[in-house]
Amino acid sequence: MITLRPISKDNLWECLDLSVHPNQQQYVASNAISISQSKVQPECIPLAIYHDEMMVGFLMYCLDSEDDEYWIYRLMIDHHFQNQGFGTEALHQVIELIKGDKTRHQIFLGVNPESAPAIHLYEEAGFEFNGQIFGQEHVMVLTY
Template sequence: MITLNSISRDNFHDVINLSVFDEQKAYVASNVYSLAQAKAQPECVPLAVYNDSDLVGFVMYGMDFDDKEYWIGRIMIDSKYQQMGYGRAAMQCVLSILRQDPDHDKVYLSFEPENLTAKKLYEELGFVADGRVIDGEIVYCLHYRK
């Protein structure tokens, strides 16, 4: 069962040691960078992705400081746990958290255009391109209440 847990002194080193395949490193910031960003930008919520007791990945979401909308800023699954459905399950967990906010009805994310695996996952979850490209990344949006 996939769960999202806080980053603590007990799992900090394990989280920063998670890694994607070399060819994927251009698609996602390192977890060290993401944790530093969360410290500097407290609106970011970094979480460890667990399958039962096994740490399998990392996600980070937050309320964007400028547009006051939710963004999923990071999702990564360690290379040894990819292609097992953990990325999809982690995204569903994040979306479940965000849906609890009655004042918001959508969430955004962005990704590198070459990351076809991410594009496929996001589209299967209901995200659609909103027409923007920010810093070279395609922006997708999911409306979950209409």
């Protein structure tokens, strides 16, 4: 069973030890950078992804202060736990968490167009490219 839990002093180092495959590192910021970002952007909510009591990944979402929309800023599954459905389940859980705010009806994220597995994951969840590009990332949106 997958659960999303806050990052705390009790699980910080475990979270910092997570890593993607070396060939995926250019597609996602490190968990250390993401957690640091959440300290200076308090709208960012970093969460650990657990399978039972084992931390298997990390995600961070926010209600962006610039455009007042929900964004999934990060989603990573440690290379030891990839291809087991954990990313899919974590994505579905964060989507449902965001949908709890009935004042919004869209979720955005950015993805590198060369990251085919990430694009497949997001498209399976209903995200579509909207034509926007920010740096190396192409924006996808889920409208609900």
